Amino acid sequence: MNGTIRSVIATEWARIFLTFLSANPVGCHFAQGKIMGEYRGDIQIFRALAVTLVLLFHLGIAGLPSGFLGVDIFFVISGYLMQKLHRNDHSAVSFYQRRARRLLPAYFATIFFTLIAAYWVTLPIDFAQTAHQAAFASIFSSNIGYWLQNSYFSKDNFNPLLHLWSLAVEVQFYIAFPLIAWLCRDRRWLLVGIALASFALCLVVLTVSPKTAFFMVPTRLWQFAIGMFAATWSGPADKRVGAASLAAMTVIPLIALGVDARDILYGHPGAAALAISGATAVALANPLDRRFVESAIGRALQRLGNISYSLYLAHWPVLVLLHYRPFGGTITGGGSVALFLVSLVLIGAAALALYGCFERPGPKIYTAKRAVLVATTLAGTAILAPSLQQTRFSGEQRQIFAGATDRSTYRCGKMFRIESPGESLCAIGKGEKTVLLIGDSHSDSIKQTFAKTASQNGFATYFSVDNTPLISGGNDADWLVHEAERKNADRVYLHFAPKNLNPAIILDAAHRLRSAGVQTVLIAPVPIYSGNVLVSLYDHDAHGKPLPRQTLVEYDKLNRAKLDAIGNGGVPIIEVAATMCDPVCRLTDANGDPAYFDDTHLTLSGARMIERLLNQDFEARR
Structure with missing residues (x-):
């Protein structure tokens, strides 16, 4: 110029x-x-x-x-x-x-x-x-x-x-x-x-x-x-x-x-x-x-x-x-x-x-x-x-407020979608072997804890870019088998909200994956609530309102029939409620940090509550 x-x-x-x-x-x-x-x-x-x-x-x-x-x-x-x-x-x-x-x-x-x-x-x-x-x-x-x-x-x-x-x-x-x-x-x-x-x-x-x-x-x-x-x-x-x-x-x-x-x-x-x-x-x-x-x-x-x-x-x-x-x-x-x-x-x-x-x-x-x-x-x-x-609020209330931001980047992040528009999976963590984590927004809320656990056991995690795999769109069982083979995955872990947990679809995908030499593991749904958990925790602390209550019996009433159908079909299940409900399901972790940032999705603190179960599963399948 x-x-x-x-x-x-x-x-x-x-x-x-x-x-x-x-x-x-x-x-x-x-x-x-x-x-x-x-x-x-x-x-x-x-x-x-x-x-x-x-x-x-x-x-x-x-x-x-x-x-x-x-x-x-x-x-x-x-x-x-x-x-x-x-x-x-x-x-x-x-x-x-x-x-x-x-x-x-x-x-x-x-x-x-x-x-x-x-x-x-x-x-x-x-x-x-x-x-x-x-x-x-x-x-x-x-x-x-x-x-x-x-x-x-x-x-x-x-x-x-x-x-x-x-x-x-x-x-x-x-x-x-x-x-x-x-x-x-x-x-x-x-x-x-x-x-x-x-x-x-x-x-x-x-x-x-x-x-x-x-x-x-x-x-x-x-x-x-x-x-x-x-x-x-x-x-x-x-x-x-x-x-x-x-x-x-x-x-x-x-x-x-x-x-x-x-x-x-x-x-x-x-x-x-x-x-x-x-x-x-x-x-x-x-x-x-x-x-x-x-x-x-x-x-x-x-x-x-x-x-x-x-x-x-x-x-x-x-x-x-x-x-x-x-x-x-x-x-x-x-x-x-x-x-x-x-x-x-x-x-x-x-x-x-x-x-x-x-x-x-x-x-x-x-x-x-x-x-x-x-x-x-x-x-x-x-x-x-x-x-x-x-400074206008108590330490306990500030701890509740922090739960709203206690989460990871949405799915694979904007830059990955822009830089790799044709990719349907993104890598999270490193390892010599490979596993896939597939599911809806509930899988998104646990992906960081899951990837950390997988990496500690020698596995790289590949996570679905799309938020509705095996639910709607083109990411069906055929797509999942193709991606598992392409990434040379040892296992595929599935995690969905209760409303998206479809035994027929999961069993069909598991059968196809088994034919391709890939094992399927289901991470059971986490307990969910009808209202925002953070609002409930704040109202309880500030105004003395009662907290929402869910027991293991109530959790089973919502999920057990589907879980039994999937388990009887030969798919191993990681039962997260055993850790989160004893027998009343917990809204916070041991430190008092909120386990949810809304009504159904785990915070990073909440996801760490199931880390021990994830690690046990990886160790058992070595």
Whole structure:
């Protein structure tokens, strides 16, 4: 790269860097609809539609299963406005400066007040998650923070700042924008190529790691590029096409996507994201009829679009904190009609407060130095506050809270799925010989203890990437025999929750494995409960409520018929209940650490309770 090119790109980056100071959860699409002297009231209408879709979806309104596509509308609008503003250096710079003054105060206020509310409302395990998210949000990297979360889109995680992930995607797009704009100058074909390459990457990654496809910029870049392309469109505009596109933007979110997150047709971002992004781009290139824009309905929608930034910022923390239940994860919808109405009132009040106290007077509040100081202070507070909050609780209660994080990485980890998309097993531990551990999420909760025990006995463990082997999908008995032979396994250990323990399937798999010279061993299900064990332990300690009780007799009533059928079929069984129930099943280990992190899954401490039984089995089969 020669000096001239470096100079051009450096200049562009310096100019666009001002965008960082104006970043917001849905980026520059919250700008008032004035582009290079031309007011686009219909863009405010598009914003109003987008934020309404998101809000109603998060409220759990029936009939709007894909309202989250409102964020996809925002991404396209952002790309459109960035490209338009790029054509006029002066207006672009002044735009970013205006956005910083108006938007940053409300953004930082959202993080601050969410932290304060969570400090007093939530328990330490949930507040620690809030603080962690606030630290990422203060440096505009929320998407990375959520991508790093242990499980895939799990509602078990408490995420009161989840909606800020789109801000981070915007900011990271801004970093890349100067180079994209420079490369695509007078090369519209290259912009099309970037969009196609990004969309192809998105679909490929979607089939491997939907979480990565959802949160990361390279797999979202195509949506910004579509907006940029719409901004360069020089063909004739047709108001009827614009109206039809707006109708499509309204109808598409009414379509329910499938349950298979890895399906390119029904997963997200997939076909539905492409459809609504395309409709948004066409609407941007074909402005709506001015008569509609200036009508009473149009003006009302524009006013809603004007406060859409504050409404977007306020709605999610209010919903999550209002519906908060200890150890309950992220809850936003459902409940009584009264709770729904209270939610609407509080969201409206919070949005108007943000708009009136922080967004609208932002130009009088904001300075670049203050922005840096506030961001630094928020990050520091987020790091230190959890330790301070812990002091409000007893040592026994802190021990209970620690159980929520006493678990290993989900399955084989995200990076393994990305780096080895074709592999159905991952290696855990080392050894000269090989065993397989196959099962549902219950096998996932014991895999670390199992692999440690196997390694101590000279065995490497291979663990199934998929969470439903021998339950659904293509990972059936034929697959299991093939993988056992491929890995030259001595034995296959199976472990399932009671509901997934199917004697017919297990005996069929064991018969096929036996024919291939591989032995099958079943690790019996662990005792399970009807409610979150951590909640029960906390309520018992803090409020004196009785603990859930299960005896060995009750365990046998649930599991014995299935276990006998499997055992009579010649499959050895490791009876874990003999260790965990004596005769009352234990909720904690000998040190008082919780044995479960929810209602059915063992913590690492709980899994260690069956380590002796696992070791005895390995020693007996040498």
